[in-house]
Amino acid sequence: MSIDALKAAVGAAVVWDRAELASRDPGFDSRNFEALALVRPANVEGVVALLRYCTENGISLVAQGGRTGLAGGAATTGDQIICDLGAMNRIEHIDPLARVAVVQAGASLAAVQEAARAYGLDPGIDLAARGSCTIGGMISTNAGGIMAFRNGTMRHRILGLEVVLPDGRVFDDLTRVLKVSAGYDLKQVFVGAEGTLGIVTRAAIRLEPVPGASAIALIAVDDAASAQRVVGHFLGRASLRAAEIMWQKFSQTMAMMLGIDPTSLPLDAPCLLILELESDTPENAARELEEGLAEIWSEAHIRDGIIANSLQQAQTIWRLREETEQLERRHSHPPSFDVSVPGGALDDYVSRIRTGLSTLDARLDAYVFGHLADGNLHIVINTDGPLAPDRHSAIEEVLYAGLRDMGGSFSAEHGVGIDKRDAYERHADPVKLELARSVKALLDPKNLLNPGKIVNRRPRETD
Structure with a gap:
């Protein structure tokens, strides 16, 4: 394929060749810009022209947006074209x-x-x-x-x-x-x-x-079950916007990396819970939060807690949860995972994976945090990556074992991409896999759209 032919086919769309891609930031995944070229259409007609060109010439295409994916869903190879949708942003x-x-x-x-x-x-x-x-x-x-x-x-x-x-x-x-x-x-x-x-x-x-205002609290508890009692109490009485849980290893490491004064937050507890409550005014939100915590304090065995009394304090609490790139700075490309666990099983699951990891290697442990109210846990392993395939698979087996049987999922919100494709093949229902391959073959018979992601389907011999 020649770049000149590609440019002629896509008209006014911006086209970057391999040299231009090499000079640009690929986003969260260094594999995003390993492609032959990038095309940025300005409208749907430009996307149509690009897809028709790729279909006619047997060239595979990978769509990309903000390049923030964490499962290799936008990763490319040297014979592919990127469809960058950044110009279609209206x-x-x-x-x-x-x-x-x-x-x-x-x-x-x-x-x-x-x-x-x-x-x-x-x-x-x-x-x-x-x-x-x-x-x-x-x-x-x-x-x-x-x-x-x-x-x-x-x-x-x-x-x-x-x-x-x-x-x-x-x-x-x-x-x-x-x-x-x-x-x-x-x-x-x-x-x-x-x-x-x-x-x-x-x-x-x-x-x-959108409500007029919100209030944020950081609550120290013994375990996820206690945190869930707190969340359940607020779900029944107020407009809860966020309920985020952080286990101690994660919260203490994040505080250290961010330079947060350890005496300013209750960081010694086994678990920390971030609650954000919405109301019509900041005063009402804070009052509802304070009253609700007082009502559930003893029943949930709350150890300690603070309600943010300034925007800066609220931002510090959210930084503790959201600036997870700090773990990348502490470890080089640490393996990360994203699972869904039924609510009642969270404490047992976290205990089990920690035991399983230490059995695999006494040096292994997990940073665990996530969205408590829907059971979505993010897990980062305290080791440098990328790992050898057999090592990575062994860690996966510790984290994914039993999830499907208990009604959970090995991938909660980050997708499958290429990094979790093998896990998808091992842990998904066989009939589901068969149907997924059939849908792919029906809609993309030449296997040109983001091939190798999610399902591993080879093109038919007649393609």
Whole structure:
């Protein structure tokens, strides 16, 4: 393939060759820019032209958004082309009465939040990478975040989608209403598909009212069960925005790396719980938080706690949870995992994996933190990576054993990509795997869209 031929095919779209890619930041994953070229279409017609060119020439294509993925879903190889959706970033329409936003896939979450906030609304989902992650990428990985327990994951925020299929056809299901009972809900096939079935170009997103203010507390407890009693109490009486849990090894290490005064926060507890409560004014939010904690204090065996009395203190509490890149600075590319565990099993699960890791190697331990109210735990291993394949698989087996049987998942919100594909093959239901391969073969018979991600399907001999 020649760059000149590619440029001629995609018209006004920006094209970067291999040399240009080498000079740019690839984002969270160094493999993102190993491609032959990058194309940045300005509109859906540009995406159609690019896909048709790739199909006609048998070239595989990888869609990319904010390049914040953590499972290698946007990783590329030297014979592939990147479809970068960064230029398709317009927020086309916000309907404050219907509480719907129609946005292009390249719009960042932060941009959508800001635009919706002008109407007193919010997309109902929030991530630490809000300034970089894009709506298309969030749809492709079915992103979750801190409010999933209340508003659902990205799958639940989507009313309609526009998707360009591998052959250049446009799947147009950009409905803007909640109630649609009209046959198969085919748009859901593309949510969580990581660009393997089509490229999302536009979305209609449900919006939620934004309260006037919030208050934040950091609570010290003995275990996840105690933290869950606190959360359950507030779920029954107030508007809970966030309930984040951090085990001691994580919180103490983060405080040290961030230079937080250890006497300023209750860091000695086995678990810390961040609660954020919403109300019409800061005073009411703080009062509801204080009163609720007083009511549940003894029952939940709360050890200690503080309610942030300034914006700076609130930001410090959230930094403790969100600036997880500090673990990357402490360790070189530490292996990280993202699991969902049914709520009642959290303490047993964390105890079991710690025992399993130490049995595997006495030096191994886990930094554990996550979204308590929906059982999503993030686990970072205290060792440098990348690990040898057999070592990585052994750690995976410790973390993933029994999850499916208990109703959990080996991947909660980061997707499968290429890094978790083998785990997907081992831990998913065999019938589910068979159906996934069939859907891939139907929609992408030449296996050109993000090949090797999620399902490992070779092209048919006749392709």
